[in-house]
């Protein structure tokens with residue numbers, strides 16, 4: 445099969461207008477990586493896969509939604525797109541806009557966007573603005589501008605983003621030949637959990653594939669869907685999901701309820717240790733992307749989740765290279781030695 449982007453691969457299943465003009469970077473078709481070491485820790489006879497969305501063209505799952513949102517915008521003659529972002533949406537919007545010759549305008553919370561994401565947005569040529577405020581503040585500003593001007597909004601309030609992102613659920617079912625018992629993933633603005641649930645429901649209707657239960661995971665300091673109210677000053681080391689008023693909050697709660705799953709929160713420490721655990725199996729993800737595994741471990745430890753015999757897919761939404769500074773927080777810096785072979789040898793043998 446020739447390499448395809450998500451529009452070509454799943455076009456008949458996407459609810460998109462005729463006028464859509466495909467803009468693609470051949471996103472999607474990301475690997476579903478078996479994680480036997482982690483499965484052993486979680487339960488007896490359980491099977492675990494990571495859907496590694498960090499391997500999309502700009503390093504996150506956002507590309508699935510962005511190809512569709514930008515393709516629709518181009519088809520209807522838009523000249524510019526705008527988004528608020530904790531970083532990944534910005535980089536993705538910038539890349540797809542660059543590819544199609546649109547202007548990309550992105551608004552980010554100052555000091556709260558990881559280096560690899562900001563660098564991407566700048567490299568792809570977006571007009572990047574920052575505010576002394578949160579993602580939520582930025583989102584309300586860009587919504588207002590998109591209502592006042594012809595600039596197209598490409599945050600996940602845009603329904604075409606969800607159309608693209610639901611293809612990840614299709615891919616999981618197509619690749620496994622069945623759907624997992626559980627799907628675990630981070631929740632920020634709540635577009636992705638809503639998209640997955642849409643995708644699984646549609647495959648269930650079309651092909652009878654059973655629907656998984658969904659475990660959505662927020663960071664403790666940014667957990668409006670767990671607390672049941674907006675969080676004014678969200679905080680977490682997982683800056684991708686540092687969001688206090690999720691735009692798709694209602695839909696996310698519905699997805700959790702309808703799937704007989706739940707949305708929980710975990711501490712930053714739990715996120716960082718899940719990040720290390722994934723890296724120890726060769727999969728380096730950004731902190732937010734480790735939240736799904738952190739949530740699963742949390743529930744198992746609390747006796748609320750029996751993983752024995754279960755088939756579990758963990759969605760890892762963004763690549764570790766997006767947030768290289770994390771080494772300063774959770775991982776040891778490399779040891780400095782003198783530039784002499786004897787010292788290197790001694791260091792390797794643990795003598796010094």
Ligand code: F0G
Nearest residue numbers: 529530532533632633634635636761762
């Ligand atoms: N993981 C990563 C790496 C993200 O960048 C995001 C969201 C999420 C998870 C949560 O997904 O918002 O659909 O619930 N990042 C957005 C951004 C907000 O601006 O890049 P969600």
